[in-house]
Amino acid sequence: MSTNNKTNRQKDMSFIEKARRAQIIECAIETIVEVGYAQASLGKIAKRANISKGVISYHFLNKEELLEQVVIEYYLACHSFVYPQIEVLTSPKDMLQKYIEAHLTFADKNRKHVFAVMEIVSNGRTSDGKLKFATDHDENIFQPIEDILRLGMREGAFWEFSAKSARVIALTIRQSIDGFSIELMRNPQINVKEYIQELVTIFDKATRK
Template identity: 45%
Template sequence: MRAKSNPIPTDNRSFAEAARRAQIVDCAIDAIAEMGFAKASVDQIAKLAGVSKGVITYHFPKKQEIVDAIIEKVMAAGRAYMEPRILAETSAAGRLRVYIESDLAFIGAYRKPLIALVEIAMNARRDDGGLVIGPDSLAQRAASLEELLRAGQRSGEFRRFNTRVMALTIIQAIDGVPPLLAREPNRDLKLHAKELATIFALATRRPSS
């Protein structure tokens, strides 16, 4: 018999709270992925979650907070999935390949959340009219990828090219996949990833001679 008699009620509360929030976030992801951002009203999310609308607004007083939670959740999951795989590679070419392959693998595993994320990226706007996932977010991802590309150029693995355009092109090739999946759920992501990896391997490598 363990001494640990404490039923950690506080943690239980936190846990229940976190579970509710997670449930709402998941239902919001479903709603946005399935009917689009514009139609995913708080009512619809509540209906999907099987709770009253008030529950949603109790846990997320502003709808934007749900959106922020979705962004954070999906982004964090993506980073957690991709980063170790990328860092396990030592060559720039290997890292680029794994960047593409692991992102597409992640997309394959998180289809709906990513479809929702794309919906949010394209539609969600702040009160002032600016996009919620704005230039900064894209620029950050591009900058991180450019770093990888520049490293390859410095090491001589990659040819000279505009790292900005290359990075954006790669990101767009990847970001275009969730919508494709929404339209063709049976698309072969493994193949897609392999082809993309080859395309950008050829586009970046240094001419042999």
Template identity: 40%
Template sequence: MRPEDSQGGQRKRSFIEEARRAQIIEAAIQTIADVGFTNASLARIAERAGISKGVISYHFSSKDELMEQVVIQVYTSIAEHVGPRITAAPDARAGLRAHIRTVAEYMRGHREQLLALGAIFTHSLTPEGRAKYGVAGSEPVYEAIESLFRNGQEAGLFRPFDPRVMAVTVQAGIDGMFGYWAAYPDHDLERHAEELAEAMDRATRAEPAPAP
């Protein structure tokens, strides 16, 4: 049997159950980063966590569900780290720079999470054989950046452009930055983030008003 939630006929998980799930998710991240997605069996994840495979099955119905929770947990952690920095920025232009810099800062300290996400995105497929975590999976990220651009345009800080197009462009730049760093760990991630932030600022900022 698995712990049930209070809604939909299921009970709310206890603190101990939540802690155990977090432990399993962290072990899954470490195992995938170490041996790859295909070799990260539930048995290996359980060994890494110092528990039995049956404990994982108690909390997660399958490897697929565990992988989904890994993705959710990592994205939640990133949002919790980056969100306050953007909110604290004095304006939308500074918020855009903060977004790019702070995501890089977070990933610098969580490389295993980056490697695990990359492996999950590559190998997770829908029943139809399509990538489970494709562009559509980034919709919340696009919406957040798009909202930042719209606010900045309303404040006159950004030039006129399609906020969705630019949001996709910014995220593509961030994804490319992390992909390169994953392949070349000695790459200067912070410098890359600074260059990307500067390029995106130059591409989006409003032109100064002509002198009278």
């Protein structure tokens, strides 16, 4: 199992190994934020970390693995932050509200990391040109919102939209969350609390009976 694999692998890593990888990942994130995905070379990442390029190759199989690690770390951290807050809730309305609030809070607290992940996810392609993270995204990102929407519909908490409606609403919510991260980069002094409140209101109105 891949999760298990991962755990074992990390267990097997020495403290120094983990620290170096963390440092490199951190510098990769900062480099991507600063110069953008296309210009973020291993050389620039190494320079930022004050290490030689070879060190990155020593700790990561290749550039791909490094960037994947940035993405994976985000998925895990984001999931760990968001889902405990949702699972304790019972009302779909509250769950949707918390979903938005938690994701925006996470994006706010991890601005660079989240922005870097979006750069990687939207630019990372396989050698045949296809977007690498497209399917993962689909399954792991949209599904949970749709689940909440469907639950709410069954319980009569939302207006009676169709399955297709649910999908579009889910997409729109996700886009507004990702869009928030972008807006945060362009406009760092945003009042986050207010933004959250606005977004919650918008989707409360959009879904309520």
